[in-house]
Amino acid sequence: MSRRAKQLDTAFREAERHHSAGRLPEAAHIYRQILAADPRHGDALHGLGILALQSGQPPAALDLFDAAIAAKASVSAYHLHRAHALLALGRQADAIGACRAALRTKSNNAEAYQVLGHAHTDLRQTGDALRAYREAFRSDPALPDLLNNLGTALRNIGALEEAAQRLRDAMHAAPGDFGVQLNLSSVLKELAKTEDAEALLRAALAHRPDDPVLLYNLSLLLLLTGRGSEAWAGWERRFAARAVPDRGLPQPQWDGSPLQGRTLLVYAEQGLGDTIQFCRYLRLLPGSVLFEAPPRLHRLLSTQPGMPPMVRPSDPLPPIDVVCPLMSLPARLGTAIPATIPYLSADPERIARWRERIGSAGFKIGIAWQGNPGRIEDLGRSMKLRAFAPLAAIPGIRLIALQKNDGIEQLADGPEVETLGSDFDAGPDGFLDTAAAMESLDLVVTSDTSIAHLAGALGRPVWVALRQVPDWRWQLGRTDSAWYPTVRLFRQTTRDEWGPVFAAMAAALAEIVSGPVA
Numbered sequence: 127m128s129r130r131a132k133q134l135d136t137a138f139r140e141a142e143r144h145h146s147a148g149r150l151p152e153a154a155h156i157y158r159q160i161l162a163a164d165p166r167h168g169d170a171l172h173g174l175g176i177l178a179l180q181s182g183q184p185p186a187a188l189d190l191f192d193a194a195i196a197a198k199a200s201v202s203a204y205h206l207h208r209a210h211a212l213l214a215l216g217r218q219a220d221a222i223g224a225c226r227a228a229l230r231t232k233s234n235n236a237e238a239y240q241v242l243g244h245a246h247t248d249l250r251q252t253g254d255a256l257r258a259y260r261e262a263f264r265s266d267p268a269l270p271d272l273l274n275n276l277g278t279a280l281r282n283i284g285a286l287e288e289a290a291q292r293l294r295d296a297m298h299a300a301p302g303d304f305g306v307q308l309n310l311s312s313v314l315k316e317l318a319k320t321e322d323a324e325a326l327l328r329a330a331l332a333h334r335p336d337d338p339v340l341l342y343n344l345s346l347l348l349l350l351t352g353r354g355s356e357a358w359a360g361w362e363r364r365f366a367a368r369a370v371p372d373r374g375l376p377q378p379q380w381d382g383s384p385l386q387g388r389t390l391l392v393y394a395e396q397g398l399g400d401t402i403q404f405c406r407y408l409r410l411l412p413g414s415v416l417f418e419a420p421p422r423l424h425r426l427l428s429t430q431p432g433m434p435p436m437v438r439p440s441d442p443l444p445p446i447d448v449v450c451p452l453m454s455l456p457a458r459l460g461t462a463i464p465a466t467i468p469y470l471s472a473d474p475e476r477i478a479r480w481r482e483r484i485g486s487a488g489f490k491i492g493i494a495w496q497g498n499p500g501r502i503e504d505l506g507r508s509m510k511l512r513a514f515a516p517l518a519a520i521p522g523i524r525l526i527a528l529q530k531n532d533g534i535e536q537l538a539d540g541p542e543v544e545t546l547g548s549d550f551d552a553g554p555d556g557f558l559d560t561a562a563a564m565e566s567l568d569l570v571v572t573s574d575t576s577i578a579h580l581a582g583a584l585g586r587p588v589w590v591a592l593r594q595v596p597d598w599r600w601q602l603g604r605t606d607s608a609w610y611p612t613v614r615l616f617r618q619t620t621r622d623e624w625g626p627v628f629a630a631m632a633a634a635l636a637e638i639v640s641g642p643v644a
Contacts, residue, residue, distance in 0.1 A: 184214035202232035236266035338366035358457035380448035382458035385413035388447035393418035399576035407455035422556035468585030476562035496533025511540035516632035582610025
């Protein structure tokens with residue numbers, strides 16, 4: 127090694143010591159001195175890139191890692207940290223490529239497998255994520271946070287028992303990691319061990335009483351277990367917990383006090399079913415109120431009596447003084463669930479049109495089986511169309527599909543199901559035809575989708591098939607719903623087994639159609 131090379135190596139080791147000790151300005155100064163002497167010094171470029179990542183500058187970090195790789199492409203760590211920068215920039219697919227490059231130069235690079243798992247997780251590629259984390263575990267079981275990653279990945283594919291075990295191992299390895307406690311509590315909740323899940327959350331809150339993520343997750347557990355009045359305060363922390371994107375409006379939040387001449391904008395924040403469920407509170411708001419409705423629901427909701435004037439998210443807003451997310455209305459109003467049902471109605475002309483097309487023959491059941499498969503919440507709550515076969519086998523039953531888009535392909539090999547044609551809710555407005563068609567049906571049977579909320583809001587009889595531990599709004603154990611008096615709930619007794627659910631529905635349906643057996 128030449129004298130100059132030795133000097134640069136000595137300087138780099140000093141920079142590394144500063145970097146490891148947290149003396150970042152000193153490290154950066156020496157890295158730059160090295161690059162002044164040798165602009166293609168890969169390790170100094172890499173070190174500066176890591177500093178840029180640590181200071182929240184992923185674009186600058188990516189440029190530095192690219193330069194380091196151009197100088198020396200065979201160093202696995204360069205590609206690994208390039209993957210970190212790409213993940214920070216939201217470029218998950220490119221991050222996967224960078225991880226693969228890191229693994230080509232070092233096949234047992236556990237951290238590269240771990241970052242590969244992160245990228246697949248962000249892309250909802252749950253099986254690939256789990257395989258990557260397992261490879262990381264084989265290479266280095268002690269890698270920080272890996273047990274937590276494994277537990278989360280196992281939860282995402284529904285392997286809850288193994289997920290719980292991995293997360294318990296993670297708690298043992300890092301007893302002060304409240305993120306692990308949070309993840310384990312979520313898995314235990316899904317395993318119907320709600321008391322254990324709550325104990326974990328409250329233990330974490332004893333150390334971090336104002337943590338919005340812990341408070342929000344506790345609120346979900348309280349809502350699930352029927353303690354709504356206790357839950358709404360934590361529910362209000364969902365934006366701080368980043369569980370729901372903030373609308374970003376500059377006006378102050380309405381605190382529930384009388385408007386006294388101020389104009390309030392209420393805005394929808396989550397899914398279509400959520401909007402249908404909570405729009406009942408809009409009629410309770412006195413004074414000058416606007417509602418920013420989802421575009422697909424704008425036409426349905428804007429025609430309802432007693433609703434405030436509505437705007438779309440793309441519309442320019444008139445002057446407003448205060449704002450409130452729709453699903454905060456129970457907390458802000460401090461009121462019980464409004465009892466008036468129905469609170470939505472269908473257009474009379476559409477009702478007449480669909481009544482004629484559907485006809486009067488048979489016992490008519492509208493069905494839906496598939497929610498949005500792109501949402502992680504859909505895991506376990508949708509079923510295959512063939513699960514409805516016991517209902518189709520009952521004489522006199524007509525199954526009529528209310529399903530749109532996702533899941534329609536199952537009509538080819540499921541039980542006999544009628545469809546309502548290509549013009550059924552074919553335009554940009556959602557549920558106009560669905561609501562009208564429901565008025566001609568004897569019953570709606572659905573998975574936990576927006577169809578259940580629409581039928582309940584219309585006051586139509588609806589049976590909802592629920593996984594063992596459902597979404598919070600259906601609570602636990604009960605066969606009725608606090609939100610919709612015309613809903614009847616059929617629950618799994620064993621996770622992921624829909625057969626007994628539809629067998630129970632078939633038995634109940636047979637009694638309705640033919641009368642009880644003497």
